[in-house]
Amino acid sequence: MSALLRLLLVPACLLLLGTAPAQAPTGVDAMLAELNAARTDPQAYAARVRAFRGLFTGDRFQRPGEIAVVTQEGVAAVDEAIRFLATQPALPALGRSTPLDRAAVEHAAEQGRTGRVGHDGADGSSPHDRMRRHGRWRATAEAIAYGPTPEQAVMQLIVDDGVPDRGHRTILFSPTYRLVGAACGPHPVWRTVCVLNFATPAAVSPAGT
Secondary structure, three states: OOHHHHHOOOOOOOOEOOEOOOOOOOHHHHHHHHHHHHHHOHHHHHHHHHHHHOOEEOOEEOOOOOOOEEOOOOHHHHHHHHHHHHHOOOOOOOEEOHHHHHHHHHHHHHHHHHOOOOOOOOOOOOHHHHHHOOOOEEEEEEEEEEOOOHHHHHHHHHHOOOOOOOHHHHHHOOOOOOEEEEEEEEEOOOEEEEEEEEEEEOOOOOOOO
Protein backbone atom coordinates (compact mmCIF):
# COMPACT_ATOMS: atom_id res chain seq x y z
CA MET A 1 0.00 0.00 0.00
CA SER A 2 1.42 3.36 -0.97
CA ALA A 3 2.00 6.18 1.50
CA LEU A 4 -0.71 8.18 -0.27
CA LEU A 5 -3.30 5.44 0.04
CA ARG A 6 -2.43 4.98 3.69
CA LEU A 7 -3.14 8.67 4.17
CA LEU A 8 -6.53 8.18 2.53
CA LEU A 9 -7.58 6.00 5.44
CA VAL A 10 -7.88 9.14 7.54
CA PRO A 11 -10.39 11.08 5.47
CA ALA A 12 -12.03 12.11 7.39
CA CYS A 13 -9.36 23.40 8.81
CA LEU A 14 -18.01 44.27 15.98
CA LEU A 15 -18.30 47.29 14.21
CA LEU A 16 -16.31 50.00 15.98
CA LEU A 17 -16.49 53.59 14.85
CA GLY A 18 -17.89 52.33 11.57
CA THR A 19 -14.88 50.10 10.78
CA ALA A 20 -15.10 46.30 10.60
CA PRO A 21 -12.22 44.34 12.18
CA ALA A 22 -10.00 42.16 10.02
CA GLN A 23 -11.56 38.75 9.48
CA ALA A 24 -9.76 35.56 10.47
CA PRO A 25 -8.41 33.74 7.42
CA THR A 26 -10.48 30.88 6.07
CA GLY A 27 -10.00 28.15 3.51
CA VAL A 28 -6.63 28.02 1.79
CA ASP A 29 -5.44 31.19 3.55
CA ALA A 30 -6.15 29.55 6.91
CA MET A 31 -4.40 26.36 5.82
CA LEU A 32 -1.23 28.23 4.86
CA ALA A 33 -1.37 30.30 8.06
CA GLU A 34 -1.58 27.01 9.98
CA LEU A 35 1.39 25.64 8.05
CA ASN A 36 3.55 28.66 8.81
CA ALA A 37 2.47 28.64 12.45
CA ALA A 38 3.71 25.06 12.71
CA ARG A 39 6.99 25.82 10.92
CA THR A 40 7.85 29.00 12.81
CA ASP A 41 6.87 27.79 16.31
CA PRO A 42 6.62 23.99 16.42
CA GLN A 43 6.54 23.86 20.21
CA ALA A 44 3.51 26.16 20.36
CA TYR A 45 1.83 24.16 17.61
CA ALA A 46 2.31 21.01 19.68
CA ALA A 47 -0.32 22.41 22.07
CA ARG A 48 -2.88 22.25 19.25
CA VAL A 49 -1.94 18.65 18.58
CA ARG A 50 -2.33 17.84 22.29
CA ALA A 51 -5.85 19.30 22.16
CA PHE A 52 -6.57 17.16 19.11
CA ARG A 53 -5.41 14.10 21.07
CA GLY A 54 -8.22 14.71 23.53
CA LEU A 55 -10.77 13.95 20.79
CA PHE A 56 -9.71 10.27 20.63
CA THR A 57 -11.51 7.25 21.98
CA GLY A 58 -9.44 4.20 21.09
CA ASP A 59 -8.52 4.42 17.43
CA ARG A 60 -11.30 6.94 16.64
CA PHE A 61 -11.46 10.69 16.94
CA GLN A 62 -14.53 12.86 16.70
CA ARG A 63 -14.71 16.62 16.42
CA PRO A 64 -17.84 18.27 17.85
CA GLY A 65 -20.70 18.03 15.40
CA GLU A 66 -18.85 15.66 13.06
CA ILE A 67 -18.88 11.91 12.52
CA ALA A 68 -16.18 9.78 14.12
CA VAL A 69 -13.11 9.00 12.01
CA VAL A 70 -11.29 5.67 12.31
CA THR A 71 -7.48 5.91 12.22
CA GLN A 72 -4.86 3.24 11.76
CA GLU A 73 -2.57 4.13 14.66
CA GLY A 74 -4.85 5.91 17.11
CA VAL A 75 -3.13 8.19 19.61
CA ALA A 76 0.26 6.57 18.94
CA ALA A 77 0.70 8.66 15.78
CA VAL A 78 -0.49 11.79 17.57
CA ASP A 79 1.91 11.23 20.47
CA GLU A 80 4.76 10.70 18.02
CA ALA A 81 3.88 13.98 16.28
CA ILE A 82 3.90 15.80 19.62
CA ARG A 83 7.36 14.43 20.41
CA PHE A 84 8.57 15.49 16.98
CA LEU A 85 7.26 19.03 17.41
CA ALA A 86 8.83 19.32 20.85
CA THR A 87 12.32 19.00 19.36
CA GLN A 88 11.81 20.44 15.87
CA PRO A 89 13.80 23.66 15.32
CA ALA A 90 11.86 26.69 14.14
CA LEU A 91 11.99 27.31 10.39
CA PRO A 92 11.29 30.42 8.32
CA ALA A 93 7.75 30.96 7.12
CA LEU A 94 7.12 29.95 3.52
CA GLY A 95 6.27 32.69 1.06
CA ARG A 96 3.07 32.44 -0.99
CA SER A 97 3.63 31.79 -4.69
CA THR A 98 0.98 32.54 -7.30
CA PRO A 99 2.60 30.18 -9.86
CA LEU A 100 2.55 27.36 -7.30
CA ASP A 101 -1.07 28.22 -6.49
CA ARG A 102 -1.87 27.73 -10.18
CA ALA A 103 -0.18 24.33 -10.26
CA ALA A 104 -2.12 23.27 -7.15
CA VAL A 105 -5.42 24.55 -8.60
CA GLU A 106 -4.75 22.53 -11.76
CA HIS A 107 -4.35 19.27 -9.86
CA ALA A 108 -7.16 19.84 -7.34
CA ALA A 109 -9.59 20.77 -10.11
CA GLU A 110 -8.70 17.70 -12.16
CA GLN A 111 -9.18 15.37 -9.21
CA GLY A 112 -12.43 17.09 -8.35
CA ARG A 113 -13.69 16.31 -11.85
CA THR A 114 -12.36 12.77 -12.15
CA GLY A 115 -12.33 11.41 -8.61
CA ARG A 116 -8.70 10.39 -9.06
CA VAL A 117 -6.24 10.36 -6.18
CA GLY A 118 -2.48 10.54 -6.05
CA HIS A 119 0.21 12.78 -7.43
CA ASP A 120 0.11 11.78 -11.10
CA GLY A 121 -2.05 13.83 -13.41
CA ALA A 122 -4.47 12.22 -15.85
CA ASP A 123 -2.01 13.18 -18.61
CA GLY A 124 0.83 11.39 -16.79
CA SER A 125 2.32 14.61 -15.44
CA SER A 126 4.25 14.56 -12.17
CA PRO A 127 4.03 17.31 -9.55
CA HIS A 128 7.33 18.69 -10.85
CA ASP A 129 5.94 18.72 -14.41
CA ARG A 130 2.90 20.72 -13.30
CA MET A 131 4.95 23.21 -11.32
CA ARG A 132 7.32 23.70 -14.25
CA ARG A 133 4.37 24.76 -16.39
CA HIS A 134 4.10 27.83 -14.19
CA GLY A 135 7.69 28.66 -13.20
CA ARG A 136 11.32 27.62 -12.87
CA TRP A 137 12.23 25.66 -9.76
CA ARG A 138 15.33 24.07 -8.31
CA ALA A 139 13.48 21.74 -5.93
CA THR A 140 9.80 20.79 -5.68
CA ALA A 141 7.52 18.62 -3.57
CA GLU A 142 3.80 18.03 -3.19
CA ALA A 143 1.59 16.96 -0.29
CA ILE A 144 -2.10 16.13 -0.64
CA ALA A 145 -4.73 15.70 2.07
CA TYR A 146 -8.06 14.06 1.33
CA GLY A 147 -11.11 14.49 3.53
CA PRO A 148 -10.39 17.29 6.02
CA THR A 149 -11.31 20.94 5.80
CA PRO A 150 -8.44 23.22 4.74
CA GLU A 151 -8.00 24.30 8.34
CA GLN A 152 -7.60 20.64 9.42
CA ALA A 153 -5.37 19.52 6.54
CA VAL A 154 -2.06 20.66 8.03
CA MET A 155 -2.57 18.73 11.25
CA GLN A 156 -3.54 15.63 9.27
CA LEU A 157 -0.30 15.88 7.28
CA ILE A 158 1.81 16.48 10.40
CA VAL A 159 0.35 13.49 12.27
CA ASP A 160 0.63 11.43 9.06
CA ASP A 161 -1.33 8.49 10.46
CA GLY A 162 -0.59 5.24 8.65
CA VAL A 163 2.48 6.60 6.83
CA PRO A 164 5.51 4.91 8.44
CA ASP A 165 8.14 7.31 7.10
CA ARG A 166 5.99 10.40 7.89
CA GLY A 167 6.82 11.61 4.40
CA HIS A 168 4.22 14.37 4.31
CA ARG A 169 5.47 15.78 7.61
CA THR A 170 9.02 15.71 6.27
CA ILE A 171 7.95 17.88 3.34
CA LEU A 172 6.11 20.38 5.55
CA PHE A 173 9.16 20.84 7.77
CA SER A 174 11.85 20.71 5.12
CA PRO A 175 14.27 23.67 5.18
CA THR A 176 14.81 23.13 1.45
CA TYR A 177 11.62 24.86 0.32
CA ARG A 178 11.04 28.60 0.40
CA LEU A 179 7.68 28.99 -1.35
CA VAL A 180 4.30 27.31 -1.18
CA GLY A 181 1.12 27.36 -3.20
CA ALA A 182 -2.13 25.59 -2.43
CA ALA A 183 -5.65 24.85 -3.52
CA CYS A 184 -8.59 22.98 -2.05
CA GLY A 185 -11.80 21.81 -3.64
CA PRO A 186 -14.55 19.22 -3.53
CA HIS A 187 -13.72 15.59 -4.27
CA PRO A 188 -16.43 13.15 -5.37
CA VAL A 189 -15.06 10.26 -3.30
CA TRP A 190 -13.21 11.80 -0.34
CA ARG A 191 -15.33 14.95 0.07
CA THR A 192 -12.39 17.35 -0.19
CA VAL A 193 -8.90 17.50 -1.69
CA CYS A 194 -6.20 19.95 -0.60
CA VAL A 195 -3.01 20.18 -2.66
CA LEU A 196 0.10 21.91 -1.33
CA ASN A 197 2.98 22.57 -3.71
CA PHE A 198 6.41 23.45 -2.30
CA ALA A 199 9.41 24.78 -4.22
CA THR A 200 12.67 26.66 -4.20
CA PRO A 201 13.13 28.97 -7.19
CA ALA A 202 15.82 28.15 -9.72
CA ALA A 203 18.85 30.41 -9.52
CA VAL A 204 18.76 33.13 -12.13
CA SER A 205 22.01 33.21 -14.11
CA PRO A 206 23.68 36.60 -14.50
CA ALA A 207 23.14 38.23 -17.90
CA GLY A 208 25.51 36.92 -20.51
CA THR A 209 26.38 33.65 -18.75
